[in-house]
Amino acid sequence: MDKPRPRHQTRRLPLIIERPDLAHPLRRVLALFATSLAWLLWLAMWIPFLAALGRHLGYPLPAIAFPSQVSLDSFFALLRIGPYVVGCAVAVVALSYLREKTRPVRTDERWRPIGMARLATGAALDPDRLAEWQTAQILYVAHGPHGRVSSASSASSTAPRPPLQATS
Known part of the structure; x- marks a missing residue:
């Protein structure tokens, strides 16, 4: 049933x-x-760069396979500034880590453990009544006209008395 x-x-x-x-x-x-097709296109896009690198290293490649030096110059420019970029990234990560570790710990009141007193306050009951509710196996609740529980005090662990029927 449960x-x-x-x-x-x-x-x-x-x-x-x-x-x-x-x-x-x-x-x-x-x-x-x-x-x-996508892999072939990706490989084809590397051809100008590889041709420029080959010419830079001294291989006699035809000029038709190597239209400009732009890709190789860009690559060497990136290689020159690469260590600085990596160093800045490592510094930012290290500072972020240190800031997180040295930040004072703030306890948020909303996330503290809920005790019996706080639970009883939230249910608008006294803590003794709440303890009775928690130990009860069956809790009888009176519902209002719209099917909602009418109030926190309408719940009880004792069975309600059936209404008296009028005898005629």
């Missing part, structure tokens, strides 16, 4: 990422084709 009843559970198929064999074969072929 356990919820089992709900109707629908059977779900596993996700396509877990079981790719459930996907339509045409969809799987198109996904493979799009992935291969």
Whole structure:
């Protein structure tokens, strides 16, 4: 009686990422084709940089494969400022860590443990009545006209008396 009843559970198929064999074969072929095309484009974008690096290292590459020196110059500029950027990032992380460790600990009143007195105050009861509620196995509550509990004092661990019926 005190356990919820089992709900109707629908059977779900596993996700396509877990079981790719459930996907339509045409969809799987198109996904493979799009992935291969994206990888080829990504590799093709490295060609100018690799050609510039090769010419810089002294390999005689044709000028057609190497239209400009911009990509290589940009790379070397990044290499020159890289240690400073990494140093600043490490300094920011270290300062953030130190600030977090040296910050005074503030206790928030909303997150303190709830005691019996605070719970009784929230339920508008005296702590003795709350202890009686907690030890009761059955709690009888009087409901108002809209189905809500009318007041905190309307709950009791003793059964209410049935109304007297008029005899005629």
